[in-house]
Amino acid sequence: MRSTVVFSADITVASAQNFATILSNMVSQKYTHLTIGINSTGGGVQPGVFLHNLLISMPMEITTHNIGNVDSIANVVFLGGSHRRSCHSSTFMFHGVGFDLSGNVRMEEKNLTELLDSVNADHDRISRIISSRTELAVEDCRQLFSQQKTRGAEWALENGMVHEICDFSMPSDGSGFVFTGALG
16 A cells, blocks of 8 residues: 655654654555655754654655755654655755753853753764765765755755655545644
């Protein structure tokens, strides 16, 4: 069986868990191929790496297709596809890992050092994932985090992020659906 899912959601713990449930159900139903059309502004590193590892572990062929924006950690999720496509007008945005602080937060040298260590560890981890699934060297991947920059489909093809640039189409038989982060 084949299916097509449009993943149009932020990468959060909840959306990752919900998408994992969908994938688990597809395995139980013996799906052999899944096309995931991705449009995501990104989100958290941890749920993004989880989804990437889950996609590459699936006992079915998975095609990912950038159908709009694949930004930030969504690039790592996108690279979970064994075959990767992009629409001509789609983009891939990279930037450094950051963190949000809320409220009145006091930071001392120890806290800043720990946060910087965490950012560097995430940069290293994401760089290794991107390098392992593309033609980019780890050092080149690290450079992707030095400034926010958006790249097009041609760049993605030249660097092995995608294997093909083509239009996306939902199946006419109604077997596709849109995932917006929630179940139901």
